[in-house]
Amino acid sequence: MIKIGVLGLQGAVREHIDSIQASGAEGIIIKKKEQLEEIDGLILPGGESTTMRRLIDKYDFFDALVAFGKQGKPIFGTCAGLILLAGEVVGQEKAHLQLMDMKVERNAFGRQKESFEAELPITGVADDFNAVFIRAPFIREAGEDVEVLAVYNEAIVAARQGHFLCSAFHPELTDDHRMTAYFVTMVEESMKELAS
Numbered sequence: 659m660i661k662i663g664v665l666g667l668q669g670a671v672r673e674h675i676d677s678i679q680a681s682g683a684e685g686i687i688i689k690k691k692e693q694l695e696e697i698d699g700l701i702l703p704g705g706e707s708t709t710m711r712r713l714i715d716k717y718d719f720f721d722a723l724v725a726f727g728k729q730g731k732p733i734f735g736t737c738a739g740l741i742l743l744a745g746e747v748v749g750q751e752k753a754h755l756q757l758m759d760m761k762v763e764r765n766a767f768g769r770q771k772e773s774f775e776a777e778l779p780i781t782g783v784a785d786d787f788n789a790v791f792i793r794a795p796f797i798r799e800a801g802e803d804v805e806v807l808a809v810y811n812e813a814i815v816a817a818r819q820g821h822f823l824c825s826a827f828h829p830e831l832t833d834d835h836r837m838t839a840y841f842v843t844m845v846e847e848s849m850k851e852l853a854s
Contacts, residue, residue, distance in 0.1 A: 660845055663688040663697040665723075667713040669705030669738065673830035677838040683845070691722040699732040699845035702739030704792065704828050707747075707764065710738055711754055720755075727757045732821040732848050734841045740824035741795050748798060758819045759801030766796040766813065766826075778827075780808040780816055783840045789815070789827035796826050821848050 664674040666687035678685035678701070686697055694700070700723075702710075714720050727733050735743040742754045746761040767774070773792040779785045789810070797814035800806055808816035808825070815826040816837075823844060829837035 659684045660699070660842060660849070661686055661697045662699045662701065662842065662845060663693060664701045664703055665710075665714075665719070665739075667705075667717065667719075668710050669703035670828065670830050671703055674701050674703050674736075674838075677830045677835050678842070680835045681839040681842045683842045689717075691717070691719050694722050694726050697731075698849055699734070699841065700726060701841070702733060702735040702742050703830070704737030704739065707738040707741040707754070707795075710742060714742075714754075724755055724757065727755065727822065730821055730848055730852055732823065732841065732844045733757065734844075735822075735824040736830065737792065737794055737826060737828055740797070740826055743822060743824050744797075745801075746799075758804065758817070758822050758824065760797045760804055760814075760817065760819075760824075761799040762795050763798050764795050765793050767791055767794050776810055778808045778810060778815070780837065781805070782807065784834070784836045787829075787836065788832050788834060789825075789829070790831045791815075791827050792831075794826040797824075818844075 660683040675685035743758045744762040748763040
């Protein structure tokens with residue numbers, strides 16, 4: 659069975675685990691960097707990107723996460739996870755993991771009270787995905803290798819670059835598991851490639 663980890667430092671970890679299991683894979687909460695060796699794909703959940711980065715550094719996850727991505731294993735970043743994957747963050751001197759060629763803006767749609775839901779077409783996923791935005795970022799610029807999967811009010815809110823996937827919204831906060839299932843398929847494909 660495919661094993662997908664959820665970085666368990668902060669954020670909606672349990673909901674992601676439930677969505678992974680509903681998509682036919684095994685979900686594992688990752689609390690130690692050594693656990694990364696046991697999984698085939700990883701989700702970086704929403705939360706607060708600065709706090710998550712502090713915890714990543716505190717628990718010595720940084721280099722292990724970069725190495726995980728660079729060895730061809732898929733990573734899916736949602737909301738704050740999207741910010742962690744970006745090569746550039748507006749107003750921030752240095753970005754975090756820098757695994758995706760994109761420039762992102764934090765809290766792009768306003769604060770907590772400006773949280774909202776929108777029905778979005780997502781390329782390869784669904785024509786009518788109910789996306790939940792909570793203090794969401796957006797992708798201001800995407801590199802030429804980045805495939806834009808969803809746009810809301812002209813802002814890029816979901817994208818894929820090779821084995822990296824990201825969304826500005828929280829797919830785990832609905833009963834619609836199609837976005838997680840899409841990631842599970844990405845993990846299956848990468849396992850075949852890595853095995854060949």
